[in-house]
Amino acid sequence: MTAGRVGKVALVGLPLGFLTVFYLYPVASILFTGLYEDGSFDFSPFGDVLSSSSLRGVAWFTFWQAMVSTVLTVLAAMPIAYVFARFEFRGKRVLSALLIVPFVMPTVVVASAFVALLGRSSPLGIDLNRTIWIIFAAHVFYNVAVVVRTVGGLWAHLDPRLEAAARTLGATRWQAFRTVTLPLLRPALTAATSIVFLFTFTSFGVVLILGGLTYSTLEVEIYRQTLFFLNLPLAGALAIVQLVGVSLILWIYARYQRRRRVAASLVAASQVARPPTTTRQRAAVAATVGYLGVLVVAPLAILVARSFGGGNGGFGFYRALTETSSSTASVSAAEAIGNSLWIAAVATLIALVVGMAAAAVVAYSTGRAAAGFDLLLMLPLGTSAVTIGFGMLVALDWPIDLRANVLLIPLAHALVAIPFVVRISVPVMRSVRSELRDAAAVLGASPARVWREIDVPIAARALAVSAGFAFAISLGEFGATSFIARPDTPTLPIAIFRLLGRPGTLNFGQAMAMSTILMAVTAGVVLLTDRLRVRDVGEF
Amino acid sequence: MLAWRKPNFGRTRLIGAAVGLTLIVSACGSSGDGTLTVLTHSSFAISQTTLDSFTEQTGIEVSLLDGGDAGAMLAQAILTKDNPIADVIFGVDNTFLSRAVEEEITVPYRATGLNGLHEFTRLDDTNRFTPIDYGDVCLQYDTAGVLPADRGGLFFDPDTGPGLVVEDPSSSSPGLAFLLATIAAFPDGWQDYWASLREQGVLVVPSWTEAYYGEFSGASDGDRPVVVSYASSPVAEVVFAAEPIDEPTTAIVEESCFRQVEFAGILDGTDSRGDAAEFIDFMLTNEFQEDIPLNMFVFPARTDAALPQVFVDHAVIVEDPWTLDPEVIAANRDAWIEEWTEIVLR
Structure with a gap:
């Protein structure tokens, strides 16, 4: 076997092996446990799902709320992505980092901020509590960063002269956007859309907490059937319905994406973003900042405000977090931050190694097998956290018993982060025109050198964005994590949950302080990866 | 096989990473030998000094495994009953008790000190589950x-x-x-x-x-x-x-x-049955029982366990x-x- 061939095998083998061991095998095991009994498969739970009008209603609701949430998220995010890409203004970096913070916040904490903002005592005078609208608002709040950062990342490198040329030729502003910019953004836009769809399709906390029990998704039902009724057969049937639905959507998405491939000519972000000059531009920037203020900053500010108090000049709750009490349940802030950071670092590392290998396979290969591989990579995002968590518990006891191993936590996080890494990286990798590579080869560069000098620097940009997301996902993940047995390594979200599980103003205040710390850590990490990105590919 | 366009890849780095990952996983895989693992729900809490005292008395280290809420924890125990993830389970309550007994996830054990418990906590005749606290x-x-x-x-x-x-x-x-x-x-x-x-x-x-x-x-x-x-x-x-x-x-x-009563039990299939039994007995000593109220805000199952002053002042029995x-x-x-x-x- 040639060296190149070994490389290819490793590149396919690594992600395929990872997903087989940590996703396919566990999910198959738990479904088998649920549906196989006394020597044969029992398919009657499917009958129960299909014949129950309430469960059919749940499946339909799951689908349409995800569609609407996704469309609303894209609509809310595009103006922000545009302003961030085209204009340079004070505070842009911080705002862009803050945007990702909602992504990591525990739902139970965000929900309380949302109810304060859009509930009965709303300062805006609108009471959306327990309506479908508050679910949509929360989904937009959570996911807007996915679209802004993926689409905005590409937009920031699109040569503005293309659109200017179209305008010179007489196109209206809208025509120029629709016929020139939009097709170029499409790879990033479809990538972001598919991720947002999967997230909202498997929405759990938002629907459960804000929906007021009138609404329920497949994810919520799987949780209920597994944890409260211990009805694994029905949960298994629901999980399969969920998987089939997700696969179908992903398949349609893949077909759509394959038909539309455009290689763009990219320029350095610094050539694209300019300070706003006209009144109109300044107004656009100001409007975006104001809009973000309401959409993202206001709910977060409510939580921060609640974290102050409790004596000690307003820092009583933070002070209490530095004290270690004798109880096994108490967690100091330092301990939680430490656990969160190392787990997120390991998860990010795994997600980047596996995800970049997978992205290279998807970006540079064609054909049915590649499409299937692409679909497989996305599936974990569309799979119930209960299915993944309990699947790992059932399956991973051999050859090494990982079930109660602390490493299972970053592994589970990596599983959720890998689809991000792939979706963010593939469009960027594909955007490298093959002529560039051919030219290098003609000039005598070895294939390895072409890869090192052309593909790697370009992938580095995707790497930085992916790393930021993977880190954030791990910091905030509380889906699969909450269903695997965890050795005593409380992370920030776990500490927040523990505090919110007990009565007393001190506990509540400390939970808010811990939430504020989680926000600060997230924003800090994202600012840091953004900075890396700028330095590495500024010359791009 | 996938159809490839052109490139050649930096295989050494990837393989290196894969090998590294495997090593990390296997290095961390061999944990918990010689220690007793206790699967609990997320609301479990006890003073660290109490656990340390158990270790001092018996030489048995205790490591806690957080199984999520009570439902999730029980589901975990049932799903892994052929090869348990822990030695002891704590936190099955009377609303789940019969289901847990039926699933035979634990082995019968008659704990020392059982007779000193409130009569109303003694809900399991099979002794698969030992009452620890109530609320x-x-x-x-x-x-x-x-x-x-x-x-x-x-x-x-x-x-x-x-x-x-x-x-x-x-x-x-x-x-x-x-x-x-x-x-x-x-x-x-x-x-x-x-x-x-x-x-x-x-x-x-x-x-x-x-x-x-x-x-x-x-x-x-x-x-x-x-x-x-x-x-x-x-x-x-x-x-x-x-x-x-x-x-x-x-x-x-x-x-x-x-009334909710919470139970503990020895998981069937554990290698440390003796140590597990010692821990169950320890949970019924006054040292452990009197530490329960201020940690979990429930009452000790033992009739003669003294309550902390703040409970005497403000708790309604x-x-x-x-x-x-x-x-x-x-x-x-x-x-x-x-x-x-x-x-x-x-």
Whole structure:
């Protein structure tokens, strides 16, 4: 076997092996446990799902709320992505980092901020509590960063002269956007859309907490059937319905994406973003900042405000977090931050190694097998956290018993982060025109050198964005994590949950302080990866 | 095989990473030898010094495994019963007891000290589960709220509806306990009771945290003066007050309480059965039992365990709580929850 061939095998083998061991095998095991009994498969739970009008209603609701949430998220995010890409203004970096913070916040904490903002005592005078609208608002709040950062990342490198040329030729502003910019953004836009769809399709906390029990998704039902009724057969049937639905959507998405491939000519972000000059531009920037203020900053500010108090000049709750009490349940802030950071670092590392290998396979290969591989990579995002968590518990006891191993936590996080890494990286990798590579080869560069000098620097940009997301996902993940047995390594979200599980103003205040710390850590990490990105590919 | 376009890849780095990952995983894989692993729910807590003292007395190290809420923990134990992830399980309560006994996840063990426990905690004749503590789920009200003079009536008179927030029994253990209280109190009329509560505008939320910190006027900016919570909540309020307070600003309705008993057991298939038995015995000593209230805010199962002063001052020991036989609960809970859902949510 040639060296190149070994490389290819490793590149396919690594992600395929990872997903087989940590996703396919566990999910198959738990479904088998649920549906196989006394020597044969029992398919009657499917009958129960299909014949129950309430469960059919749940499946339909799951689908349409995800569609609407996704469309609303894209609509809310595009103006922000545009302003961030085209204009340079004070505070842009911080705002862009803050945007990702909602992504990591525990739902139970965000929900309380949302109810304060859009509930009965709303300062805006609108009471959306327990309506479908508050679910949509929360989904937009959570996911807007996915679209802004993926689409905005590409937009920031699109040569503005293309659109200017179209305008010179007489196109209206809208025509120029629709016929020139939009097709170029499409790879990033479809990538972001598919991720947002999967997230909202498997929405759990938002629907459960804000929906007021009138609404329920497949994810919520799987949780209920597994944890409260211990009805694994029905949960298994629901999980399969969920998987089939997700696969179908992903398949349609893949077909759509394959038909539309455009290689763009990219320029350095610094050539694209300019300070706003006209009144109109300044107004656009100001409007975006104001809009973000309401959409993202206001709910977060409510939580921060609640974290102050409790004596000690307003820092009583933070002070209490530095004290270690004798109880096994108490967690100091330092301990939680430490656990969160190392787990997120390991998860990010795994997600980047596996995800970049997978992205290279998807970006540079064609054909049915590649499409299937692409679909497989996305599936974990569309799979119930209960299915993944309990699947790992059932399956991973051999050859090494990982079930109660602390490493299972970053592994589970990596599983959720890998689809991000792939979706963010593939469009960027594909955007490298093959002529560039051919030219290098003609000039005598070895294939390895072409890869090192052309593909790697370009992938580095995707790497930085992916790393930021993977880190954030791990910091905030509380889906699969909450269903695997965890050795005593409380992370920030776990500490927040523990505090919110007990009565007393001190506990509540400390939970808010811990939430504020989680926000600060997230924003800090994202600012840091953004900075890396700028330095590495500024010359791009 | 995939059809490739062109490139060649940096294989050494990738292979290196893969090998590295494998090494990390296998290095961390061999944990927990010689220590006793205790699977608990997330609300478990005890003083570290108490665990250390156990280690000192017996030479057995204890490591805790957080299994999520009580339902998730039990599901984990059932799913792994052929090859358990821990040696001891703590936190199965009387609403799940029969199911857990039926699944035979634990082995029978007659703990030393069993005779010194409150009679009402002795719910498992098979001794697969040993009672450790008990507590009550009750209506709790905001003393500053607008309420009728007869607080006992809060439970019996469904006119409480507009001021009441409860948890969904299909996703919350206090929610289920309160449903059971109403079934025990009105065996033939609980459906009407709930229909009336619904008419009056009772609010249902998915979990205790949303009810207490989201809607209850006694602990949040919510506007519901009555919540389903724990009998010990007013005590916790005093212990965990941001600014020290002498008296809690909430109280419980004694007539509304449902008793929960929590059990521990030795998981079937453990290699450390002897050590596990020692730990169960230790949980019934006064050293452990007297450490329970301030950590978990429930009461020791031992009759002669002394209570901390703050419990003596502020806790209400409910004299005559509602109870239901665990077998009756196990046989009916799914149907009850379904019926409740039809009446209250649909």
